[in-house]
Amino acid sequence: MTVEQLNDHGQLRHLISLADLSRTEIEKILDRANHYLTPIGQPPPRDTILQGHTVANLFFEASTRTRASFELAAKRLSADVLNLDVNMSSRAKGESLLDTIYTLQAMQVDIFVVRDAGTGVPMRIADHVFPHVSVLNAGESDTSHPTQGLLDLMTIQKHKGDVGNLCVAIVGDIRHSRVARSATEALTKFGVGELRLVGPQELLPKEPIEGTQSYAELDRGIEGADVVMALRIQKERFAQLGDIPDPQEYFRRFGLAEERMQIAKPDAIVMHPGPMNRGVEIDGALADGPRSVIQEQVTNGLAVRMAVLSLVYEHVLTTRGEQC
């Protein structure tokens, strides 16, 4: 990392990756996130902390749910929100990415939320902004999706307590998944008891990942697990999978369903980052059933984003006092 995610005062400035955040720093974010939770059916959490400030959502990759989550997080903190959905082709035609950032920065946008299909883009932006400006990674290629990792950790902790005693299985296209990557970073940092990466051989990590075991077979992978997280599988993958030519076969081999879950712990929970392919990586009845914490993940995700936005705002405030 060229730019540090924390400022000189130890305050969170950028959120690009969970890899070099300390456990203490992550706990601070999750504590704040818990503060931004109200029960479904009650008025949403609300704060005036970002009133008068501007958050820009720069989504260079299509997204409905993550964009909506960041947009509502910023609005519920009373920020002005600028949504820019810029597709790659228009970016190619138009000005360079950094010039877009410089322009918005000159409009006094102090916080950027960036999703991009290219590895390194959020860090590249963070390397070039003014000292008071913050950059939040809302999904970066196959590499990183830190707010997803945080919401996954938060959801597991709320249901199962200390992850040190848990066996967690992540099932699906591990190799191409920023969700798996960020969840792994979060869970290993908190000393997860056992972390299993489960999927077809071609979709498991090429290199072993420290603190994890790989399983190419579903039942062995989820046996005795406390937490089972299914990943979204892209339709395009089936062409690359020798013996799994279609969604039906994928479901037969790696799809989660209540029957398959019998081999996990009796009180095991089921997670999915969404959007789900029902009947492919997960059975609809399981997704809607009592084991599922999928909707709680969404609620926790919004709280995590409010927490991160409100924390980096403290950096903005501090740095402001120091600038010439």
Added chain:
Amino acid sequence: MTVEQLNDHGQLRHLISLADLSRTEIEKILDRANHYLTPIGQPPPRDTILQGHTVANLFFEASTRTRASFELAAKRLSADVLNLDVNMSSRAKGESLLDTIYTLQAMQVDIFVVRDAGTGVPMRIADHVFPHVSVLNAGESDTSHPTQGLLDLMTIQKHKGDVGNLCVAIVGDIRHSRVARSATEALTKFGVGELRLVGPQELLPKEPIEGTQSYAELDRGIEGADVVMALRIQKERFAQLGDIPDPQEYFRRFGLAEERMQIAKPDAIVMHPGPMNRGVEIDGALADGPRSVIQEQVTNGLAVRMAVLSLVYEHVLTTRGEQC
């Protein structure tokens, strides 16, 4: 209807169709709408009732004016507004409709405004949301467009008083028009004196609609009418109409113009739901002339949407107190 539009306390919860709303309930909405009217040129009506709450506009069918009307209605009630313009193809690729709803619901969106080209979609959503959540139909296939029916009734009442004494003619593609459908539901519920459905034979209702008469000829249809409402005709229809091959012939046969209006009552008003094809279903001079109440329809429509949003919010509040 599987889900009731009113809750157990008789409060409006959903607005899917006018068909099973009572006259009293409709009067309540229109009273509220009249409260949300200020003269053009004065500051728009404003209320803080939805402050801190989130309204999601889910438009699966393109729309400029209805989306703008609902968006401004929600903003003028101080809500946070989330706009999601999702086209059909991306919906097919992505997650299912209900999963999108579940996700947004988990983000504490309490009111959904839905436009969809498929019949039954708003009701299907209403069948699946949490008890405190409301669903408003912003246009459903050929079936229903209840806020349009309400704004049409409101506009007629404001100009002509009790509809029991009136002759109303709706002119155009009756068969495929959710506008005609909802206006008919509203007007017959209020005991309209006479309701005439006027258009080419192929575009009249297949089955007779209770309380209406059909006319395949314009002059007979609007003779003596107090109110004449033109409908938008889709260009695609001309291929299906035997003896009306083009817009010019349609205008000659069914287009409204000041000369044709001589056969209606001298003080007859002219309506159109917009967007207009000037020179096809209506002459520009008539649309801009003294008989036209077309812009008032737009103003009343925004007031109706503010009224409906503020009424269903009372349901949200009541249900909230009752939930575990």
Added chain:
Amino acid sequence: MTVEQLNDHGQLRHLISLADLSRTEIEKILDRANHYLTPIGQPPPRDTILQGHTVANLFFEASTRTRASFELAAKRLSADVLNLDVNMSSRAKGESLLDTIYTLQAMQVDIFVVRDAGTGVPMRIADHVFPHVSVLNAGESDTSHPTQGLLDLMTIQKHKGDVGNLCVAIVGDIRHSRVARSATEALTKFGVGELRLVGPQELLPKEPIEGTQSYAELDRGIEGADVVMALRIQKERFAQLGDIPDPQEYFRRFGLAEERMQIAKPDAIVMHPGPMNRGVEIDGALADGPRSVIQEQVTNGLAVRMAVLSLVYEHVLTTRGEQC
């Protein structure tokens, strides 16, 4: 001009063109703009003047930065903002431009911000709106971009003081540039010492423009200049330029770079309206270097738009009192 830009009380009502605004009127806008400036890193300027009012951004031509600038300007004045990005094809299919305006006006939109590829469109709208409604031109064909002209003048004045003593060079595709047009109108009105239009012969004005000199050669054009403004060149132009077949040759002949700038005044500043083609009309190092005031132009632009919005709102207020 059919409609006057000032109302009977001398207040700014529309901003369509700088051509017939007086120097006093422009000074009034720039004074107000200076009031809406806070240092980068401090909270953005903020005012509640437009609270409860609605500004519609109608962009019939794609734009990221100008739309963002107007959107943030309106939001920082506490307005409700309605963004309508309407492309030409949907406009052709849908309702007429004026019907869209009438509809939004009936929704109590009091200020329209319009960008359109057609000459005369903003004025045509201004000709048809209610007396209390204002129309702001956000870019009109090759003809006019008045807020850009104002921000350029403001930026030059802040760095160089009275333009009466200055030599300003505008470099690039003068002939097709609304930026050059509006900057020329602003600068000549303020009695600029010398205004040079510099570019390939085919891209210089067909008719001489009063108060300017044309130069078909870069070095002669920027020699001794206090201010050098590069314009964006469209890739499509190269096909029309006899001896400049590609971007490389354009840069060699008319591209600004630190070495070329040696011939200008030692303290000459460099401007660009954005988005930049780095390496074509301007070298990246120059754009990012100490001479560059490009990001200040963006900041000043937002302040100019806040100023114009707040000034026309005074017209809305005044006219409101007078209406029946």
